[in-house]
Amino acid sequence: xxxxxxxxxxxxxxxxxxxxxxxxxxxxxxxxxxxxxxxxxxxxxxxxxxxxxxxxxxxxxxxxxxxxxxxxxxxxxxxxxxxxxxxxxxxxxxxxxxxxxxxxxxxxxxxxxxxxxxxxxxxxxxxxxxxxxxxxxxxxxxxxxxxxxxxxxxxxxxxxxxxxxxxxxxxxxxxxxxxxxxxxxxxxxxxxxxxxxxxxxxxxxxxxxxxxxxxxxxxxxxxxxxxxxxxxxxxxxxxxxxxxxxxxxxxxxxxxxxxxxxxxxxxxxxxxxxxxxxxxxxxxxxxxxxxxxxxxxxxxxxxxxxxxxxxxxxxxxxxxxxxxxxxxxxxxxxxxxxxxxxxxxxxxxxxxxxxxxxxxxxxxxxxxxxxxxxxxxxxxxxxxxxxxxxxxxxxxxxx
Amino acid sequence: xxxxxxxxxxxxxxxxxxxxxxxxxxxxxxxxxxxxxxxxxxxxxxxxxxxxxxxxxxxxxxxxxxxxxxxxxxxxxxxxxxxxxxxxxxxxxxxxxxxxxxxxxxxxxxxxxxxxxxxxxxxxxxxxxxxxxxxxxxxxxxxxxxxxxxxxxxxxxxxxxxxxxxxxxxxxxxxxxxxxxxxxxxxxxxxxxxxxxxxxxxxxxxxxxxxxxxxxxxxxxxxxxxxxxxxxxxxxxxxxxxxxxxxxxxxxxxxxxxxxxxxxxxxxxxxxxxxxxxxxxxxxxxxxxxxxxxxxxxxxxxxxxxxxxxxxxxxxxxxxxxxxxxxxxxxxxxxxxxxxxxxxxxxxxxxxxxxxxxxxxxxxxxxxxxxxxxxxxxxxxxxxxxxxxxxxxxxxxxxxxxxxxxxxxxxxxxxxxxxxxxxxxxxxxxxxxxxxxxxxxxxxxxxxxxx
Numbered sequence: 001x002x003x004x005x006x007x008x009x010x011x012x013x014x015x016x017x018x019x020x021x022x023x024x025x026x027x028x029x030x031x032x033x034x035x036x037x038x039x040x041x042x043x044x045x046x047x048x049x050x051x052x053x054x055x056x057x058x059x060x061x062x063x064x065x066x067x068x069x070x071x072x073x074x075x076x077x078x079x080x081x082x083x084x085x086x087x088x089x090x091x092x093x094x095x096x097x098x099x100x101x102x103x104x105x106x107x108x109x110x111x112x113x114x115x116x117x118x119x120x121x122x123x124x125x126x127x128x129x130x131x132x133x134x135x136x137x138x139x140x141x142x143x144x145x146x147x148x149x150x151x152x153x154x155x156x157x158x159x160x161x162x163x164x165x166x167x168x169x170x171x172x173x174x175x176x177x178x179x180x181x182x183x184x185x186x187x188x189x190x191x192x193x194x195x196x197x198x199x200x201x202x203x204x205x206x207x208x209x210x211x212x213x214x215x216x217x218x219x220x221x222x223x224x225x226x227x228x229x230x231x232x233x234x235x236x237x238x239x240x241x242x243x244x245x246x247x248x249x250x251x252x253x254x255x256x257x258x259x260x261x262x263x264x265x266x267x268x269x270x271x272x273x274x275x276x277x278x279x280x281x282x283x284x285x286x287x288x289x290x291x292x293x294x295x296x297x298x299x300x301x302x303x304x305x306x307x308x309x310x311x312x313x314x315x316x317x318x319x320x321x322x323x324x325x326x327x328x329x330x331x332x333x334x335x336x337x338x339x340x341x342x343x344x345x346x347x348x349x350x351x352x353x354x355x356x357x358x359x360x361x362x363x364x365x366x367x368x369x370x371x372x373x374x375x376x377x378x379x380x381x382x383x384x385x386x387x388x389x390x391x392x393x394x395x396x397x398x399x
Numbered sequence: 400x401x402x403x404x405x406x407x408x409x410x411x412x413x414x415x416x417x418x419x420x421x422x423x424x425x426x427x428x429x430x431x432x433x434x435x436x437x438x439x440x441x442x443x444x445x446x447x448x449x450x451x452x453x454x455x456x457x458x459x460x461x462x463x464x465x466x467x468x469x470x471x472x473x474x475x476x477x478x479x480x481x482x483x484x485x486x487x488x489x490x491x492x493x494x495x496x497x498x499x500x501x502x503x504x505x506x507x508x509x510x511x512x513x514x515x516x517x518x519x520x521x522x523x524x525x526x527x528x529x530x531x532x533x534x535x536x537x538x539x540x541x542x543x544x545x546x547x548x549x550x551x552x553x554x555x556x557x558x559x560x561x562x563x564x565x566x567x568x569x570x571x572x573x574x575x576x577x578x579x580x581x582x583x584x585x586x587x588x589x590x591x592x593x594x595x596x597x598x599x600x601x602x603x604x605x606x607x608x609x610x611x612x613x614x615x616x617x618x619x620x621x622x623x624x625x626x627x628x629x630x631x632x633x634x635x636x637x638x639x640x641x642x643x644x645x646x647x648x649x650x651x652x653x654x655x656x657x658x659x660x661x662x663x664x665x666x667x668x669x670x671x672x673x674x675x676x677x678x679x680x681x682x683x684x685x686x687x688x689x690x691x692x693x694x695x696x697x698x699x700x701x702x703x704x705x706x707x708x709x710x711x712x713x714x715x716x717x718x719x720x721x722x723x724x725x726x727x728x729x730x731x732x733x734x735x736x737x738x739x740x741x742x743x744x745x746x747x748x749x750x751x752x753x754x755x756x757x758x759x760x761x762x763x764x765x766x767x768x769x770x771x772x773x774x775x776x777x778x779x780x781x782x783x784x785x786x787x788x789x790x791x792x793x794x795x796x797x798x799x800x801x802x803x804x805x806x807x808x809x810x811x812x813x814x815x816x817x818x819x820x821x822x823x824x825x826x827x828x829x830x831x832x833x834x835x836x837x838x839x840x841x842x843x844x845x846x847x848x849x850x
Contacts, residue, residue, distance in 0.1 A: 004734050028773060032738025036731055036768040040835045041826045042706045043412070043728070046746035046754045048772020050739035052779065052829055055752040123773055167776030167830070264751040268781060334780040334794060383795055387810040394632040 004031065021117040025124035049166075053129040055266045059257035060133050060324060063247035064102075066240060068094025070250070071141045074243050075197040078215045085241065094141075097197050098246055101136035104145050108152040109135075116161045127166030127173070127330070128156065134174035134324060137247025138317065138365075139181065140194040147188070151180045171372045172331045175365055182365070195219050195243040219244050221316045221354065221362055227303040237314040248320040251313065258323035267327045270336060271343035275322040276313065278347025283309030286355060304355045312351050321364035322347065331372040335382040342378055346371050404592065404627045406614030408788040410823055412558040412747055414706065415763045416728075418664040420565055422675040425663075426690065428682035431474040431494045432717035433459065438529055439839075440538045440846060443470070443489050451478045456503040456526060456657025459492055468542065471526025473659030473680040475501045494681075502656040510576060510652060515545075515584040522580075525651050529720070530644035531581075534622070534631050536842045537817035546638040548587035548629055551578070553601035553642050554594040554612050556619030557705040557822075561664035561723045563642045566675065567600045573649025574642075575604055580652055581640065582606050592624045601642065617788065622820040626789045631815045643723050663718060665691060667706075667727040668765040669699045681717050684725055688714075693727050700768050702726040707822035708835060731769025739772065746771065749782065749827050775830040783824040791816065793824050797834060800841030805848055808841055818842075 007027050014023045027033075028050070037044060072090030076083045083089045109132045110124075117124040135152060155177030160169040182189050193199040199215040206212055220232060220242055232242050240250025248254075261267030286305040289295060295302060313319060326332065326346050333342035346367050353363030435443040442463040447453060453476065458469035474496040482491040505525045513521075519542055522528045533540035540546070555563050567574065582589045588608045593599040595613035602609060610628060612618045621639045631637055640648070643661050650658050659680040665687050666673045676687050684703065689695050702709035704722040718725065740753070747764050748754030756762070783793040791812040799807040818835035825834035 004736070008734065028739070031734035031736055032769070032771065033773060034732045034734050035770045035773065036700075037770055038833075039711055040708075040833045041822055042700060042702055042709065042711070042726075042768050043414075043747075043766040043826065044770050044772075044831060045750075045827045045829075046743045046748040046756075046771050047750050047752060047827075047829050048739060048770075048831065049775045049778060049829055050772065051752050051754075052750075054740045055750075123775075125775060127778070165776065167778045264753075265782070266750060266752055266779075270781075329780045330778055332780070335792065336781055336784060339781070379795075383792055383811070386790065386792060386812075389790070390632075390810070390812060393630065394634075397632055397635075 007031065008034070018118055018121075021121065021123050022114050025114065025117070049126045050129075052266055053126045055264050056130045056261065056324070057133050059260045059267075060137060060247065062253045063137055063250060063257060063320070064098070064133070066250045066253050067137060067141075067246035068098050070094070070240060071097055071197055071246065073241065074195075078196045078199060078243075080213075093197060097141050098136060100145055101139065101141075101143065101148060101246070102133075104148050105135040105152055106132040108149045109156050112153060112156045112161070116165065120165075122165070125166035127160070130328075131156075131160075131173045131177075135177050138174065138178050138245050138320065138325075140189065141197050141246055142194045142200050143181065143189075147181060147185055151177045151184070154180045167330055169330060170376075171369055172325055172328050175325055175369050175372075178365055179369060195222075195245070219316070221304075224303040224307060224315075225300075227300065234311065234314065237311070242315075245317060245320075248317040251319045254319040254323050258319075261323065261327070267323065268329070268332065268339055268343075270339040271327050271332060271346075272322055274340045274343030275326055275347035275350075278344040278349075279312055279318060279322075279351050280309060280347070282348045282351035283307070283312045286351070301355055312354070316354065316362050317364045318347075318350055318354075321350070321368055325364075326368050326371075331375060333375045333378050333382075335379050337385075338375070338378040338382045341382075342371055342375055345374075402608070402610045403595075404610055404612045404614075404618070404624065406612065406618035406623060406627075406788050408785055409556075409615035409617055410749065410786045410827070411556070411615045412706075412766075412826065413761065413763045414558050414728075415668040415765045416666050416670050416673045416726075417559055417763075418561065418666045419672070419674040420562070422662055422677055425676040425678040425682065426686040427496070428679065428686045428717075429496055430479070430683055430717075431472070431476070431496050431679065431681035432683070433470070433473065433492045433494070433681050434717070434719065435460070435470075435489050435492075437720040438470070438539055440536070440843065441468075441529075445481065445489060445492075447472075447478050447492075449478055449481055452476070453478060453494065454501050454503040455659065456505065456651075458526060459494075460489070462539075465542065467520075467523045468528055468539070469524060469526050470529055471657050471659075473657075502658070505651060505655040505657070507655050508580075508652040510579055510583075513580075513583065518580045518583050521652075522648065526657055527648045527651050530640055530648060532639050534625060534637050534639065534817065535814035536846050537819075537839075538846070540638050541636070544636050546585045546587065546636045549581050549585050549589045549638045549640065550621050550625050550628070551589065551591045551601065551607075551640055551642065551645065552619055552621040552624055553599045554592055554597065554619040556616035557707055558616070559664070559666040559724065559726055560705045561643075561662065561675065563601075564594070564597045564599045566662040566664075566723065567642055567646065569600070570646045570649070571600050571603065573646045573653060574600060575649070576652045577640075577645040577649035578604055578607055580648065581638070585638070587629075590624070590628055592619075592621075592628075594619075614788075617820065617823060620819055622815070622817050623788055626791075626815055630790070630812075633809065633814055635814075641721065641723075644721070661723055663687070663722070664724045665727075666724060667702075669693050669697065669727040669729055678718065680720055683715065683717050684712055685714060687725060688727060698730045698732070699727050700730050702728070706766075707826060708819040729765070729767040731767030733769070735769075749785065770831050772829070772831055774832065777830050777832065779829045782827060782829070786823040786827055787820075789815065789820060793821065793834075796841075797821070797824075797832070797837050800837050800844075803841070803844050805845065808845060809849075813841060813845060816842075 072093030159176030462468035821834040
């Protein structure tokens, strides 16, 4: 009684009106609906899309909280007044910088989802719950909120809604948003300042004539691409005490999130594993090239090529992309065999782009978007294998 | 070809309310209802009018596209009402049963000397033909097309269904007569599948190729067995007959009587004393359900058939033509506060997303009819394959059916499947898509376009 029956009466009242999808989205958030099966199976499993998406979000929450601490930690470290990692000072900077990113991401994205649901008269679908969480985790901490809002609007409309909404899109919406940010505002997004809070501001002040020390907000990848050694230990890289996009730095927490997704059977272990194999192989090839002496230290590719092969898993967004973005079931390959190929190529191409892309040494985003486009092709050939087997069976019979 | 079929992919849904192995005679039903919709894609042409007297086995309608195919009345009595739907479609034929049943005598059939055509004519005329179904399309077999093989599943693996070993006990003579007759109509083999550790009466039959099956549901589905033994290719036809219908065919051949009696399991968590009943096709479910512990005012779903592929029937509804199980489970038309994200212990799930059925693999569940979520587009991939043992890509073939691409449906194996093969994928579907309906529609498009 009470809330339950009040909401039920409201639902009946809104039925068939334009506001029904918007109301139902909020209603079903509070209550699992009273919908029953008709003919077909009379019983159904406990899982629905909301539960599935929620599981993915749970896997990302540790990365988000770590990202908040790390944002403050990197800020103070770069400004020469280091603080303890697990301190309120560090967390406070992260909170005031990252919470607005989360709010803008969800606010703009869900508003567009609701709008489309009302216009197209379908229910609000849950896909954006995960996308909205991914977006703040894969952008640099100093991304201006208006840029994020524009990018989210672009990504949701062009990346998803024009194809028909959740389940129909070709490109991963979160990566579409990230790619839009990168290509629309390259001077802002690809510099070496945006990764640490305050670095951009400081650079502007210096440009305006202030007598201050410049702050480097460089990521490890950015440094290596320029042949510099930034001097982070492997442990720092693994635990995530390094600059980078908000949620991508802690390989440890991403690994735990990945294991959780595999355990809950929500994420595809095939994609994650084959992607790691592909990346390691590419790393080994590049190390081999360096060992064989085919390039010299003066080459601009030397820094990244000579990076120890397995360190590629720890730096940049590779781990995050593999665990949370490549496994998006809608844009990945849909056949089990296809997933092996798809994952492997993502890992392989990620490292390839990382080494050879001079402008922006992060290859995961582009590799996943590229393979998103090729996933249906991979599936086509995998399914053709099954079709051919069937044809052959028929031919043996009729021959 | 191995005679030992092991199924690995699948899922046994363990539910409360399995039938105790005891058979009672159900209260004789006063009415018998035959619904032409049970015979998919058949357009009935009525032979009887309201008020006519029929004997058990007497034809009440025939197939519009094949007037030799007769459909028999399961009981003797008076045709009470012919219920019509829109466009005068025949929805149901309701017969008031006589207190003393009388049978139309078709005469004992001489199996020794008869050939395939004689058997066919006899079964068509006596109303036994509709028990023979065919793949492709999962419809009543076309008598003009000889099958390459005939498949009989003697193993029921769906949740809570009647145990075929138990209900076929003592019917060896009828079963033998039926398979001998069926064998005459095909140049291929008659494949019989029984459970691996069962003592099925079907195991001792002559003139059949015996297979044993083991593993989780859908190992008992005849579609799974066909796919593993001798899959259907384009242009080929196989026939399937269920075990209990063999008994009716066998009895007709031996005695000349069309005896629509069958043993039905009354199961489900809403039934207080689940067990077996001897009753007839078309009997009112009320004759069994309410005297055995189902609350008359309770909010329950009565299903003629099993929980995965049965038909929902109203409290005054009847047992359908093919089912040997009646399942009663609670309706789930209530809201659940934060049901989508709180940990779940009392429902079955194949994932571990805060659902804990994986901790208790032997627990029996009391599931209701709630969909546990709303209908969505296909999102997850790879989970159907875990419960789908056929060498077919389930997601791809479902999508092909949704956009009615005939070439693609054919290439992906549409000739091999029936809706019930997609019951488990429908059960586990996170997007709550109606898989069986999609497949049925796809098959119907193929019947219409390819034939």
